[in-house]
Amino acid sequence: MGNETDQLHVLFFPFMALGHMIPTIDMAKLFSARGVRATIITTPLNAPVVSKTMERGHYLGAQIGLRVIQFPSVQAGLPQGLENLDQDASPEIRLKFFLAMSLFQQPLEQLLQEYRPHGLVADAFFPWALDVASKFGIPRLAFQGTGFFAMCALQSLTAHKPYKGVGSDTEPFLLPDLPDEIKLTRLQISNDLTLGLENDFTRFFKEARESEERSYGTIVNTFYELEPAYAEHWRKVLGRKAWHIGPVSLCNRDAQDKTQRGKAASIDEDECLKWLNSKYPDSVIYVCFGSVSKFPAAQLLEIAMGLEASGQQFIWVVRKNKDEGDEEEWLPQGYEKRMEGKGLIIRGWAPQTLILDHEAVGGFVTHCGWNSTLEGVSAGVPMVTWPVFADQFYNEKLLTDVLKIGIGVGAQRWVPFVGDFVKQDAIEKAVKAVMAGEKAEELRSRAKSLGGMARRAIEKGGSSYTDMDALIEELKLYHAQI
Known part of the structure; x- marks a missing residue:
């Protein structure tokens, strides 16, 4: 079994959402840099995101291939042209999208038969990928788009159900059996979980968790020094096989690599850098x-006023819902003129790592998605935490309670896409706390220290570099024994 040569070959199959695709592409680049042949599988309308990386990778001598498979829009009852979950869609369409993922089973099987790779890195949202890979004796590695802390927190919640022992939605409860004292409220986790609901979504996610448990192991975009107690808890206490190989975003070394991640930026790279270069x-x-959360106009207005009241210079990336009105509904009158030179508003997609890594940036207001959390950590900046849904309230706890490099803005309610409503006073207070004063210096000092650890982790001899070496050697050994 295997390739015509002895070169290790790994297929990467990311879920069709930028928050999953971007780290998977970075991962493929890291494997390729070690001499592993990497092939990314995606669909026609998602292919350009990968192609940019391939063109750049070819220039750098990387070996990354691309295989395009058709998106089953008709069979899934989805609109033509909707191939990515970041596009605006109703809850019904989103559910159909998740259920459509099982229709990729046959195309994947054909690709595995054709390539006979040494490993398949398949997103955790493709639970059926395990059975397809097993059919050909190929180890399936699940990719979790989050860190060890969130994985351990969710495991504690599902195993112990501590939310059942409280009298109200706002009463804090302790997550049992974790290395630190972590408390949440019922408002901060999904109703599906707290109410024990059973529907297509809950069944899908349960299947995904069970499939990951039975997989060969899990690849985690994190580094050991960030969450050592949780890496140990996951691997030793819970007995799960996993490798930490991140932060994967750090494979993008220069400005062009950082700018080309994801969609085309809505601002010119030179214009963005010129603005930042003029700041202390x-x-x-x-x-x-x-890439997914989209706040209503009323919330955007509160952010605008809170940023102005804070007195801080800012770059603000705004993504509005399609049905929102013109900009005057969410910007105070004359706002951009008043903020000229002090605030830069980017409407659409921003080159996030390019901005965060600039020395002028001293703080980050984030929804606590794992990619953004890790990119903020890697840049060494303290954060204002504003979780919206998914794993974001867990990640907030890691930043504020464990690492102590974040200050919460006060979001208390888990609400998909639009989040809890936060008023301008709370925004102003949190921004000031992270950017100015003695507390800010303490946060920044800890954040910069973690940023240094992140960069060292992916260098030769670092914790993530070593863990990736161990994974590559294990895959080689696995196939040598077949």
Whole structure:
């Protein structure tokens, strides 16, 4: 079994959402840099995101291939042209999208038969990928788009159900059997979990968790020094096989690599850098809520006023819902003129790592999605935490309670896409706390220390470099024994 040569070959199959695709592409680049042949599988309308990386990778001598398979829009009852979950869609369409993932089973089987790779890195949202890989004796590695802390927190919640022992939605409860004292409320986790609901979504996620448990192991985009107690808890206490190989975003070394991640930026790279170059170190706060969350006009207005009242310089990335009105509904009158030179608003997609890594940026208002969390950590900046849904309330606890490099804005309610409503006073207070004063210096000092650890982790001899070596050697050994 295997390739015509002895070169290790790994297929990467990311879920069709930028928050999953971008780290998977970075992962493929890291494997390729070690001499592993990497092939990424995606669909026609998602292919350009991968192609940019391949063109750049070819220039750098990387070996990354691309295989395009058709998106089953008709069979799934989805609109033509909707191939990515970041596109605006109703809850019904999103459910159909998740259920459509099982229709990729046959195309994947054909690719595995054709390539006979040494490993398959398949997103955790493809639970059926395990059975397909097993059919050909290929180890399936699940990719979790989050860190060890969130994985351990969710395991504690599902195993112990501590939310059942409280009298109200706002009463804090302790997550049992974790290395630190971590408390949440019922408002901060999904109703599906707390109410024990059973529907297509809950069945899908349960199947995904069970499939991951039975897989060969899990690849985690994190580094050991960030969450050592939780890496140990996952692997030794819970007995799960996993490798930490991140932060994968750090494989993008120069400005062009950073700018080309994801979609085309809505601002010219030179214009963005020129603005930042005119600012003092640690004087700008960057505000962005990821690729999926889209706040209503009323919330955007509160953010605008809170940023102005804070007196801080800022870059603010705004993504509005399609049905929102023109900009005057969410920007105070004359706002951009008043903020000229002090605030830069980017409408659409921003080159996030390019901005965060600039010395002028001294803080980050984030929704606590794992990619953004890790990119903020890697840049060494303290964070204002504003979780919206998914794993984000767990990640907030890691930043505020364990690492102590974040200050919460006060979001208390888990609400998909739009989040809890936060008023301008709370935004102003949190931004000031992270950017100015004695507390800010303590946060920044700890954040910069972690940023240094992140960079060392992926260098030769670092914790993530070593763990990736161990995984590559294990895959070689696995196939040598067949």
